Amino acid sequence: MNFFSLVSVELKKIKQSKILLILLVPVLMMWVPGIMNSDFSFDTRGIPITPENNFFIQGYMGMVWFMIPASLVICTVLLIQTERSHGGIVKMLSLPVSSAKLCLAKFSVLILLASAQMLMTVCAYYISAALVSRIQDYDFILDPLYVCGNTLGIYAGAIPMSAVFWMVACLIQTPVFSVGIGLASIVPSVLIINTKIWFAYPMSYPFYLLMVQYGKAAEGMYDTRIDWLPWLPAAILITAAALAIACVRFGAAERK
Numbered sequence: 001m002n003f004f005s006l007v008s009v010e011l012k013k014i015k016q017s018k019i020l021l022i023l024l025v026p027v028l029m030m031w032v033p034g035i036m037n038s039d040f041s042f043d044t045r046g047i048p049i050t051p052e053n054n055f056f057i058q059g060y061m062g063m064v065w066f067m068i069p070a071s072l073v074i075c076t077v078l079l080i081q082t083e084r085s086h087g088g089i090v091k092m093l094s095l096p097v098s099s100a101k102l103c104l105a106k107f108s109v110l111i112l113l114a115s116a117q118m119l120m121t122v123c124a125y126y127i128s129a130a131l132v133s134r135i136q137d138y139d140f141i142l143d144p145l146y147v148c149g150n151t152l153g154i155y156a157g158a159i160p161m162s163a164v165f166w167m168v169a170c171l172i173q174t175p176v177f178s179v180g181i182g183l184a185s186i187v188p189s190v191l192i193i194n195t196k197i198w199f200a201y202p203m204s205y206p207f208y209l210l211m212v213q214y215g216k217a218a219e220g221m222y223d224t225r226i227d228w229l230p231w232l233p234a235a236i237l238i239t240a241a242a243l244a245i246a247c248v249r250f251g252a253a254e255r256k
Contacts, residue, residue: 006105007112014109019075023117026067030121031128034059038132041140049218052140055132056125056147057214063121064154064206066186068114072162073182075113076169079106080178103250107166107243114162118155122147150213157205160235163242164202170246199231202238 034055041055049057125147129140165182172178189204193211198204212226 003101007108010105010109019078023071024120026071027120027124030062030067031059031124035128035131038136047218052142053217055140056142059125060210064210069186069203070183071117072165073179075110076165077175077178080169081175099250100247103247110162110166114158118151122151153209154206157209160202160239163239167242167246170249199234
């Protein structure tokens with residue numbers, strides 16, 4: 001069985017699950033209040049930013065800081081526990097397929113779920129922006145290339161974080177502890193992006209990228225330069241190390 005076949009099997013397993021609904025709920029939680037309080041987009045508090053950019057940044061801020069990471073934490077645990085609760089992981093490990101390949105197939109599903117949530121976020125933004133434009137009689141709709149480009153960047157920045165969460169889920173058998181550690185790791189990201197070692201903390205990557213865009217939209221507020229060095233090498237190393245550990249530990253308890 002090749003890798004793509006394994007991914008296809010994993011996607012079929014979650015087809016009837018409620019994971020996509022779980023991904024949709026935080027998207028609605030972020031954008032519905034934005035619609036209801038759309039007049040606040042004009043209150044920039046002296047910050048040199050346009051209302052449409054303010055609406056976009058504020059809507060995405062809650063998503064990249066907490067909702068997207070929290071969704072990834074929950075999805076990682078659900079993907080692991082779905083197999084453990086029905087003994088499916090034992091059957092998987094009995095197949096003539098390496099456990100590392102099985103692990104990477106499930107991680108690929110996690111990444112695909114993250115992409116689905118990002119697509120939901122883009123759709124929710126445009127629906128919200130269209131509604132707010134009618135309510136406020138002001139054009140809040142930004143260029144699709146700008147919105148999709150930023151969303152794609154945030155998605156790419158979330159991959160190292162996803163790898164770390166997946167590693168934690170593979171290492172810790174108790175789902176409560178796995179979720180707790182994952183959620184607790186999200187909170188410091190706001191503070192860490194303002195330190196010199198932010199590149200060593202993958203949970204801060206999506207928020208960092210959004211703040212770079214905030215700096216471009218509100219001139220003089222934040223640094224608009226992305227420090228690719230040492231960020232890119234660090235991100236690649238962290239992702240590779242986390243996935244390597246996850247592959248080694250995947251199904252370790254069941255193999256005993």
